[in-house]
Amino acid sequence: MRIAVMGTGGVGGYFGAKLALAGNEVAFVARGKHLEAIRANGLRVESPLGDMHLPKAAQATDDPTEIGPVDLVLFSVKLWDTETAAEAIKPLLGEHTAVVSFQNGVMKDDVLRQVLGPDHVVGGVCYIAATIAEPGLIRHSGSLQKLVFGEYDGSLSDRVRQFRDACVVSGIDVEVSDRIEQTIWEKFVFLVGLSGTTSTARVPVGPLRTHPRSRAFLHDVMDEVVQVARAQGVPLSADYADTQLAFIDQVPAGMTSSMHNDLERGSRLELDWLSGDVAERGAKLGVPTPCNRAICDILSVHSKGRAE
Template structure:
């Protein structure tokens, strides 16, 4: 199986390393992995020495190098079996155009991005029949170019067809990924799974970006927990109004699940974006709940406040550059 990850930042590299290393050690289908990232230093470091992956934290942490292929564009890679899209949501349309160079007759395009609406953006360029949806609870954090901290152990990835069918192509991907050590499940309700993950992001992303706290410090603050759970409850109410079936209905359980299996010094994706001076995905996470609340008449004052605050933070960072 040939897999190309478009948008191979911290998370994409973590998933790519797990697939490449695991397929060599496991007994499943061999997986050839390509990572596409526009950062030349990042790609050069991976090409020169392999992708360095740190597992765990503190004195017990270990590191290993994973050999895989990396490039700054999709040109010259050729058709692949699976394109995994992991760019930030606002870059999805551009990623779809990049992915056109990777498409063969049987190629499928799998979004594992955060937030809502990414599958429609991909389908508008590549055609709906190619697009699969998914979510992942795997965590990744960039340490330096070609060097990531990985949070894979005990973290699920869930994939499915948008129409709920359990098809051979979805089974093949799940089986290959699972055999490589990336725990992957197939669902007949990917919409519910996407909303489950959305609420996890809602619980931690904006608050960590605003406070600059890692998971350990974030989870230790009772006041932040109350705010996070209030934001999640708004999301649960919006989901119910939209007819979305969730697997968890308790805000505290969603809050606690966000950091499970990750080191205390791990940072949310939104915090990593803020620290790098990049635009966040606030509009497709908390912002998606606000828009859903507007459509259904469900009040979302906590999420509206978080969206406004993060947008203000982004504006301040742009002015400081």
């Protein structure tokens, strides 16, 4: 496949490297010192599953017009850059090009549809702990590395089948979903709970799930997401937060969230698209969201990052 990675961070860098090393033609869109390092020394990935290195001959640019039309865009920029990045990738689109967002949140594909048109948008979620450790280097923690995607109408299209096959050959754990909107909301429940609580308490998930009061708060944060989803017509079970809490009991105690990592670095937070989105939707739907509102209020002083 001919693939463009829009946003060569932890997600785009890791999965893009896997796809490239399996023989796909992959171009990486990056910027700043990260782009300079990739051009000079290639893209490196450190992972418990095996380190990877793409030589500096790998195509890397900050200008999507240099790439031209592709079969698929792996879209993984920070949420506040979604609209700007979507405008920038228009030169990558052919008639049947799929744009799969592996960003956080549930509003991402609404923005992509508005900018690119619904025919190009394929729903997706990813499961991985990876980040830019230094310019040109992606560091993957743990063994989890999975992509789930699918057409919003539930069909198994040629482009979804082709991407699935490319992932299999690349050694990526992959699943095609015929109910991708529900799948995205299921991850959103977990993500909002993990990001909001680890960031507010500034600890990994282990202490949160073992202390009775913080465990109850974690459950309630997720349950608010479930109730908002159900009010919107997403068919999550009423006790889905219990299911997710049981899942959280199985993850490594040291697991944290990308928002917690951003907070520790003094970077901008995706707060408005996570707990903030839940609180805003809840207010419109008449669903109480006091826990997510509290997370927004507490973290609001850090949401723009120290640099700003």
